[in-house]
Amino acid sequence: MTDVVRLERVMPASAIRVFEMVSQPHNMVRWWGHDEMTVPEHNLDFSKPGPWYSTMVSPDGTRRQVSGEVTKVDPPRLIAFTWAWHDGGPGGPREAETHVTIEIEDVDENRARMVLSHYGLGTDSARAGHTKGWLSIFEKLEDGLA
């Protein structure tokens, strides 16, 4: 079982430009979040150390909140921050804290490699498996009773 999500991608811009896109508030709102979720409240700014949060709303109206602290910024090379969901939505107690790093380095003048690592997700795959098991039980119950 892996407890790290690691994604690597070569982006079509210089490291400085990628860093600006990833870290600046007016750019962060362009990409932050799950598909189909809106982000009505946040103070996203990864260009400097400090606390951050974001509230996300799915199409069914469910509100979720995730928050943390930007712990290290070394432009344009590195951004490090903590990350935890709030149990039950906004205002709920924070769940186990996890750690994210974003590393950016030039490949050539028009391209930069971005590596995102999310550490400490030991429970993620276990939960996903767990959930799948429970949901399939519910599906059977519902199919049979519909």
Place this chain on the structure above:
Amino acid sequence: MRDGEKSAGDICQMFDISGPAVSRHLSVLHRNGLVDRRVSGKHRLYTARPEAMQRLADWTLNHRHFWEASMDRIEAALREERQ
């Protein structure tokens, strides 16, 4: 159960596993707050709890998916700026 109370016997008939096995599953669901249970005469009646099931669905918020979708949008925004 979504449509209301069902007895353990009704639920048993939907599965290819034994009655005792279904009872064990239902007990676990009940112990974890996913279904309500009440006893009526000889029967145990079960009802699903939608709010608990919603919490389960939240667990599927997958971090790999979050970051992949975000990186797709970062890449698209950078491409847009280049044009």
